[in-house]
Amino acid sequence: MSGATAAALVRPMAEDDIHQVANVTAEAFSTEISTGLARRAWEQRLLHSLRSDPDGSFVSERDGVVTGAAQAVIREQLWILSLMAVSPTLGEGGEGRALMHSTLAYDRGCAGGLIIASDDPRALRLYASSGFALEATFKATGTIERALIPDAHPAITAVGRAELDSLGSISRTARGAAHTPDLEVALFRGSSISRLEDRGFIVTMPGRGLWALAARDEQAATALLWYGLNQVRDEPNIDIGWISGRQQWAIDVLLAARLSITSYGAVCTRGAVGPLRPYIPSPSFA
Numbered sequence: 001m002s003g004a005t006a007a008a009l010v011r012p013m014a015e016d017d018i019h020q021v022a023n024v025t026a027e028a029f030s031t032e033i034s035t036g037l038a039r040r041a042w043e044q045r046l047l048h049s050l051r052s053d054p055d056g057s058f059v060s061e062r063d064g065v066v067t068g069a070a071q072a073v074i075r076e077q078l079w080i081l082s083l084m085a086v087s088p089t090l091g092e093g094g095e096g097r098a099l100m101h102s103t104l105a106y107d108r109g110c111a112g113g114l115i116i117a118s119d120d121p122r123a124l125r126l127y128a129s130s131g132f133a134l135e136a137t138f139k140a141t142g143t144i145e146r147a148l149i150p151d152a153h154p155a156i157t158a159v160g161r162a163e164l165d166s167l168g169s170i171s172r173t174a175r176g177a178a179h180t181p182d183l184e185v186a187l188f189r190g191s192s193i194s195r196l197e198d199r200g201f202i203v204t205m206p207g208r209g210l211w212a213l214a215a216r217d218e219q220a221a222t223a224l225l226w227y228g229l230n231q232v233r234d235e236p237n238i239d240i241g242w243i244s245g246r247q248q249w250a251i252d253v254l255l256a257a258r259l260s261i262t263s264y265g266a267v268c269t270r271g272a273v274g275p276l277r278p279y280i281p282s283p284s285f286a
Helices: 003-007 015-028 036-052 095-104 121-129 161-175 180-188 218-231 248-256
Strands: 009-012 057-062 065-075 078-086 112-117 133-142 156-158 192-196 200-205 209-215 238-244 260-271
Touching (some): 015 078, 112 121, 161 180
Antiparallel strands (some): 192 200, 200 209
16 A cells, blocks of 8 residues: 555544535535535535445545545445545545445345446446446536427426335336435425326426436436426526436437537446436435
8 A cells, every 4th residue: 555545544534524525525526515504515415424324435535534435325235335525635546445345344145236427437447346347427518499399298286295205216216216205305406306107207496407307218207308308498507417328318408409518527337237228316315
């Protein structure tokens, strides 16, 4: 081990760490959390993973200062890396691998693992060397003209908090585990959840565009994606990420909406996960 790696201490995350963890992770992801609302939303997302999976959350620190953080959550038989970040100014090297080692130890015999990764080459190397297969993904950005959006499917309806459990079987079909616990986070951040009967659902979030989509068939997924685009069409810049090549149905819709498509990030898998189609993952909870 290098001196920098040996000096990095990884320990379980505590709620008292959340303020520092928010600062470090926002810096790592170049996310603005200077307003009270933005910080509350960011910290609530961190607290959600910590409270649902307290044994899967870790921080790295040097001389008592948090330099990085990682959170893994388990949803049924699926292990998900919900967070991995090291401060670009405070980190000295070795923190990422040490944090990854700790989160992988929280596996608990899961059948599969899933990571939604950025373009960071160090992170991609870390995930690949940890036994994950990397599938390159795309993102779509731009603005949408209302005239390009077809009429909504008449069977699409809003989903309330009391109905979240009923979406679980759709998620299991698409990715092997329900999204149910994490949809509460989306609702807290002002998201709208819509479903097309028992065929699929979509989550749209103000300022983020599409947060997640899962479906049983491509026709339902296509209808839901168009519906979601209509919901966020007034956003000044739509950004929909982590669209794998197997989601040609989504690429067709996004091109028809005249959004720009570029390469960005990867979906990383190991073991038994669902077909991941039709599916656009949540960046935080896969």
